[in-house]
Amino acid sequence: MSLESLQPTAHGEGVPEETFDVEPPYVPDHEALAAVEKFEDRFLDRELSWLRFNQRVLELAEDPQLPLLERTRFLAIFTSNLDEFFMVRVAGLKRRIAAGVAVPAASGLMPTEVLDLILTTTRELSERQARVFRDDIVPALSDAGIELVRWDDLDREEQKLCKRLFRDRVFPVLTPLAVDPAHPFPYISGLSLNLAVLLRNPKTGKEHFARVKVPPIFERFVPVGNQRFVPLEDVIGEHLKRLFPGMEVLEVHTFRVTRNEDLEVEEDDAENLLAALEKELLRRRFGPPVRLEVEESIAPQVLDLLVTELGVSDQEVFKLRGPLDLRGLHDIADLPRHELKYPAFLPTTHPRLAEVESAAPVDVFKAARRHDVLLHHPYDSFATSVQRFIEQAAADPHVLAIKQTLYRTSGDSPIIDALIDAAEAGKQVLVIVEIKARFDEQANIRWARKLEQAGCHVVYGLVGLKTHCKVAMVVRDEPDGIRRYLHIGTGNYNPKTSRTYEDLGLITTNERIGEDAAHLFNNLSGWSRNATYDQLLVAPDSIRDGLVERIHREIAHHQAGRPARVRIKANSVVDEAVIDALYLASQAGVPVELLVRGICALRPGVPGLSESVTVRSVLGRFLEHSRVFWFENGGEPEAWIGSADMMHRNLDRRVEVLVRLPGEDEVRSVGDLLDLAFDPDTNAWLLDSDGVWTRNDGHVHLQEALIDRQRRRR
Template sequence: MPDDLAIESAVVDTTDAPVDTAPARESFDVEPPYDTAAGDLPDDRFLDRELSWLTFNERVLELAEDPEQPLLDRVRFLSIFASNLDEFFMVRVAGLKRRIAAGVAVRAASGLRPRDVLESGLRTSHDLMLRQGELFRTEIVPALTTAGIELVRWGDLTEAERTDASVVYSDRVYPVLTPLAVDPAHPFPYISGLSLNLAVVIRNPETDKEHFARVKVPPIFSRWVEVAPERFVPLEDVIAAHLDVLFPGMEVVAHHAFRVTRNEDLEVEEDDTENLLKALEQELLRRKFGPPVRLEVEDSIDPEILDLLVKELGVTDAEVFRLPGPLDLRSLVEIADLDRSELKFEPYVPATHPDLSEVESASPVNMFAALARRDVLVQHPYDSFATSVQRFIEQAAADPRVLAIKLTLYRTSGDSPIVDALIDAAQAGKQVLVLVEIKARFDEQANIGWARKLEEAGCHVVYGLLGLKTHCKLALVVRDEPSGLQRYAHIGTGNYNPKTARVYEDLGLLTANAEIADDLTDLFNNLSGYSRNTEYARLLVAPSGVRDGLLDQIGYEVDHHRAGRPAYIRLKVNALVDETTIDALFEASRAGVPIDIVARGICALRPGVPGLSETIRVRSILGRFLEHSRVFWFAGGGDPRAWIGSADLMHRNLDRRVETLVRIPSEEHVRELGSLLELAMADRTSAWHLAADGTWERRHLAADGTPLDDLQEMLIARAKGRKADAAAAARRA
């Protein structure tokens, strides 16, 4: 979903549910049965969420198709597209199949049955993958060749290159390979999800009998073998060229690459928190053996071999994807990472936020002194994460006046300075509470490791509330000062992950606001203890408060509009799916309230429908950074209000996760967020525009053919300008 251009996966994450609900599974975000009898609103007012997700990934593919993008970043977008689609099958397709198998016939809010969505999704996915393959072969490979980067097949290698590749094979690859034969004594082997394999047909020259064998391409090696400077051949080609070595005395009749995608969703019963960690570890083992949901094969595969794979894997014809080789273009990230800066976006080094820059000293700013003066609203990656959020936690860990640190940990990097700082704080005798969400999808194993490491260092580690994922991004620091105890807080839209903070666009509020500190104190007590407080002064907290709080704000805008006061709604989210919220936006539009929505991924709302959503505009912005922040801005009758936080407008976020939105205290920051959303929606800003029929149109050129403004490049220029102004001020000082 991502972080990138190193965006690991652009797929959205997030949400939560009441404490007294039945335990929820970490699962495909199933749409609940929806009552379409909502006043006189039309039944077909919602777009399908799964098909909308596919249109999002199509937009990623369009970036790869854009010749105006730097070449290696086009390659990276191809890799991201492939990675996204893998997760679509592992989670969303798997969830649809589970619903169908369970006999669920209830139509989604879009009016489509699960089987309808599955069939349409498989067709669309196949078309997109063929389009990706065609782009790779006919545009990307030739363009790379022109730039001096060659992606070739074994038959294109010179004798010298084949000799060098053979040495690599014999020295490193061959000892690792494990051929698995299929015969009465050897059952069909288990094919792990997302692994690349060779289906090999061999013949015994003495009996003339043919046999099938499977060879797994080892994922521990680079997929692209460099046979000459910037000249690469796929690893499976090298293995295929040496199958006679792997099967001595046998004749190699044929070989074909194939790849299987499996259901890798988790179903964990949360009986109690003591058993949760063990239950999750057991489920992670079971994940490896989920049923297949997709079989990718090269289009040249022998029909008999394909029939064998289909039979043994138990996939349907619709789940077979015949594609031109090479398969699994996720591996193109290796090519995108080549050291060819002239073929990539110009590197951007995040600047320290002006409010956290020391003009009179080269030493780092004292975060507590800075926050005592004013709130700081940071936007990553334009504002440095290292010199803001990370420094906040590190200074808290090192400061002898700090008594306690409390933090939620959803995802972080492999070498996390945040975790290191928390461990240092605990070892220094500070009270450290870390709420680790061990059910963060596809990061479960890593988070289990972090939890154990933190516990061993003396941190108090908790896993949140039964039945809920804790997705909010919160940090609270308690400091003993001459005037008494003072609390400092951070509330963000992104994870405490220094790596993704360089490529994910996120917002964060650093503050000493007393009301926010009170709210976080209560919320952390709720998460770690038995408090059931649901009333907060500055926070909206899911599952009890985010949806209702936003519905109230939407209703207020309707009242302001009818009274002739300024009324406007501006939203920025990763996904907009929740039907109740969408219906409220429809009603606001019917009342005449202008509504602007920036949705990176899924959007189930139909904009611009006469009599329903005529005042609603929807845009999507994708680029070198992954747009990840969530902003909720309301004109408020002339007194604008804004919230930021971790919650998307999806069922899982609003009902099955602990999410927080914080109301921004500073009028200056509220204006700043309003201007940011206004800029994103401006006609001169390049974006995709959503039509009422669910199609997205990319508008990146003006009527005269000149490029429209790129939002991210504009924000980079603004950050550089602020950095230059700060440097000039320092020189004057």
Template sequence: MSLDPQAPTRSAEDTVSLTAVPDQPFDVEPEYIPDHEALAEVEKYEDRFLDRELSWLRFNERVLELAEDETLPLLERVRFLAIFTSNLDEFFMVRVAGLKRRIAAGVAVKAASGLMPREVLELIWQKTRELSERHAAIFREQVKPALLEEGIQLLHWEDLTPEEVKACKKLFKERVYPVLTPLAVDPAHPFPYISGLSLNLAVRLRDPKTKKKHFARVKVPPIFARFVPLGNDRFVPLEEVMAERLQKLFPGMEIIEVHTFRVTRNEDLEVEEDDTENLLTALEKELLRRRFGPPVRLEVQESMTDSTLDLLVSELGISDKEVFRLPGPLDLRGLHGIADIDRGQLKYPAFLPSTHPSLAPVESAAPVDVFKAARRSDVLLHHPYDSFATSVQRFIEQAAADPRVLAIKQTLYRTSGDSPIIDALIDAAEAGKQVLVLVEIKARFDEVANIRWARKLEQAGCHVVYGLVGLKTHCKLAMVVREEPDGTIRRYTHIGTGNYNPKTSRLYEDMGLITTDEAIGEDVAHLFNNLSGWSREATYGQLLVAPGNVRLGLIEQIHAEIAHHLAGRPARIRLKANSVVDEAIIDALYLASQAGVPVQLLVRGICALRPGVEGLSETIEVRSILGRFLEHSRIFWFENGTPDDGDGPSAWIGSADMMHRNLDRRVEALVRLPTPELVAEVGALFDMAFEPTTDAWVLGPDGTWTRNHAPHHLQAMLITRQRQRRRASTG
């Protein structure tokens, strides 16, 4: 999960000004404009915002609860233990690092929750220590014994058979030993640089002649399997194999003690774009500097002696609060390798996405004709249930091969290393088509891959741009310009909630719209011109675009729901997002609740809103759904009166979360779904998610999440529906 610094809170005057911005993308001016008195009724609740950092930790706690859930397949529980580790690593690398940086720079300001950064940091250390210990205990006391019952053994060196010991010695000699570099520490050898997230052995040695003690560090090579496979689903940690053979690295020395440790460093990027002539070059240099970020956490094996720990703490310049003593093995990201074992009965049942019925009404071996389908009707895709390969990927591949296609324009935020979409764009450019690709090279932790693909696309003749100075381009857009047989020019557009990544599309839940709607196509064309040229089209008919009018547009729609409710018309608000943090939007939802409007929020990660507070948020319900797929789509649905006294239900989908970074520092796009049928589709999704019988975590007013343990899971129900749809299409 990506994270970003907390922005300062707003004043009441700032909120009022939101309703007075011209050129809004709605046809009707808002009927309800809150005044100072109405806002005061919200703002008198000074503790109305939950802390975003602590809310994120509660999200990762929900991930941990999935690892504890004995009703889940065992290897999926193993996977959730690995995901928890990766999540917490990123939290320290970005969020904790950011807090420490602001404190050190003397620019610490109070968060919207009312806490100062140092107070938040103290609470983070307390909560992460608790979660880390719980994580280790779940692995050691629950998951590892359960694996043993299934014949999957995670062993220690002393548990190995003579044959296995022999095989490990051979592995060490032939493959591991040649790549190891022991680094000693003495007056001639300064303390070595410890790279972030690397697993290391802290080795204490003694010279048998002089009796003098020494310290050395040996890095566990990440190029080998974290858990060495011994056959028959038996594994041993690589560091234990190394520890038993360390004498080969230090011949003639006595090895006194060996312990594992791991350092987490600040790995956020700082590039001053305004002063940078070549953003690509500047980012490449900054990526080199990232490796040397200051440490923010030290994990050590609980058996480590105080003297060795004191040396590490002193040399790394880390505080005692940032030290985590944990039982081994450290770095359980390696459990992904165990979760990948071919034991289908210990995993979720196999699931194969199918082609959306609007793209292939009749099952056929012929390739999907996306253009023909889009001319017939708008297509609302729901991945991974609808196949990405036969929809979005096919859309770009067909465009590249079609001689009638004149131009392709696309944004790329993250994509896979062997992306067929990249290949299709290159094919299109080489075929003489105009290809514009907006590559976001600042996509956190994907910068290196994106730089590589940017250069490859440029070399193929694509027009590659990097967006606007000071902003990340996060919107998910693709547009194909095609000359039809009758000579007319038609735009085919895809707007999505997720990245153009064939691999993650099988794991991330996302939505996308493929349409030939002229108004949407015109809006997307204007937006691409804004990103690649000097156009500054300020208004859009069917899009909400950030920075600019996503926040304003959504708040206006919330205010419109209040007006509908006060006038006795149908009114309801339903939002689905990864995170809800933005204070202006939260306050607008509080206003809606105070007026009596029902509000339902489906939030995967962070939620700074307090539901169920008397007088403030009594009509707001917040749920979180986690499971085999990562809930990633962003949907905004409004009852909007009825067709007789309003427009009737309306909905938007797009790339923006309700966070400061998305609304103020990124280019985001939400598209209004063009037909009542598509709006009804997302309305049905909310109906399923908020059924009392749907398994979910429910947020309480104190910020705690409680699982309802209901019998049905949303994702399982959607899989069942997809399979029924497939059977129906095949007769």
């Protein structure tokens, strides 16, 4: 679906900078603030809210109306989400507790209370996931001809096939590690799947312990023919006598450890950030354990040994019905059974980039000069818009410079290749590479070095801040002078994730936005510290204050009898200052609508505090990722899009950018999208004042409706 009318508008037209002069401007007094602050429990706990988000992912796996292999994939996503949560959030919580930083969270809960609730809730959800897999997904897959079986279910020929696989491929890779006075307990890498093997020497009768790592280089579920699969650990476990000849194998149990894998780099003390980060990446591999998953059938003495050697508490042990580590279900979900998946979907070129039917690609610069282009991915193709914009800029002899931020990109990125081509062609290329992008650090270090070697100017952003904004600027020499072309978006410059992440992006030649972007890049690459912008809000300087000011403006409009409303679409809403401003607006009677994919710390529907606030969440085949801030503005709506979520890290410790949409068409199109998302007939989860999410029975599915519109457009 195109998010804008096909009627072009001339640059400079659209919403005036200030439609109304509110005299005096609304500034909350002490009494108004006190009316909010008297609700001491007004914030939901962010960690528990995140767990409720992952519960919604699990509910998608439970949904019988979804295609079977998509449900299977949601089980794998649930596992991956929970892994990262423990590696980062739980690890950080344990670190604060160990350091004695016993400061209550905004929710009022102490860190130890939060940790106890996390472990209790996680145990319930993990057991629920195991039940869904065992009781729902496995039988349904079997009915569809896809069988996930255990070793004892294999027939003789299948067992022979597995024996050959073990002998020829798996056995040469395995490294059994014994534990005895001469062999200390081995290091167990985070998220690896392992076999705890209990052995007995038949000559002495003495029992021994050994650990065997399940190699991650092989398929997690081994195909044995006719779409039947057996877990790799079953194959290894059945052939352990080859690893331990002369020993009796008494028991075999799988287990898995999650470790603290968050990074800590003191940038101020690091002469070379790349070197410091590379060193820290090595340290990450040896982070302390934060969770131990074991099969429920594990022998008590083996579990005691693991708990003692790994140093985990009993609370951090999760006994589950096997198999453990369901990330491998991604491979099952990838099977070519299209009737068990979402119907095929192909993005199309945005109408304003395909106005003339031609075999040649559209000239993005010519199209952008005619009118702004508001992109909505994945419905609008990334390849024929953003990627083509950068590739044409690299090849265009009239382009003098390309400046771009890179937070995450794909392994074979055409964006990187285009920037290298541009530099080798003699263009000035500045790339702000965020090498501290969590879990992408190693890849970003490689790209940074590759770009440097090609002659690009590579900068790692500002000390103490992650550069998370999504901005690309092309400087072009044209007959009427230098012109800046801008792309500002809500998602990464990643062609792969652009097919599954929902994001917005603006391509524009708006001079005021271009001037702001030029100042932004100067701030990031040089010593300039311009903190004021005309058409941008930039964190950490102005996003929080700018949004709070606009929320207050809606209160003033409402009090003056003019139309007022606040609508926000984000991944997370946690920041207390923004939430309190929304509470103020609700107390004044301003309607507030939030569409939050993940964490929401705001309590809607609390009498006297948030009665006019509604909070919804939409999850589906695409990951809702765009951030939109929409204000009624007295009848002349104003909308902003960008990279920032309403979290402390985004507003205080990152460089984030929101851009004001310059034309009425773009503002109206974003408003139409929000209208559909907040329609009572649209299927969504609704948040209540106790932090409980309940799915409504709306018959309209937002993403499917947008796909249908896109297909009709095509």
